[in-house]
């Protein structure tokens with residue numbers, strides 16, 4: 359689903375929150391900002407991807423790729439690998455602004471030179487640190503179904 363950068367979030371009704379802004383909901387049919395994203399910002403983005411919200415049963419493909427890849431995309435960074443396209447992230451700026459991005463945003467940056475808005479990059483670098491107690495508290499406000507990945511891996515019998 360295409361959403362203009364910094365427009366009001368509307369993808370999932372139960373995840374709408376006042377002031378929540380879209381970032382990185384790209385479409386192959388719409389132009390998007392391109393440029394270089396710093397390594398520090400990529401590291402911060404990856405740290406957010408490790409704490410996904412809004413998990414779905416299915417997955418989204420990239421429609422910027424031609425031909426469209428078969429099956430879910432995966433990405434590797436600093437020795438870890440993640441599957442993309444089945445969840446979202448929340449990024450909390452110190453200003454109080456909150457951004458919602460699909461996990462595919464990583465692929466858009468890496469493979470399609472997508473340049474997210476400056477204020478989003480600033481929030482990645484200087485906002486609420488992913489994994490911190492403040493982050494976990496905030497992210498639960500934005501997705502009551504949030505489950506910390508560490509809790510998932512610790513669950514017996516899975």
Ligand SMILES: [Zn+2]
Nearest residue numbers: 420422423469
């Ligand atoms: Zn692609």
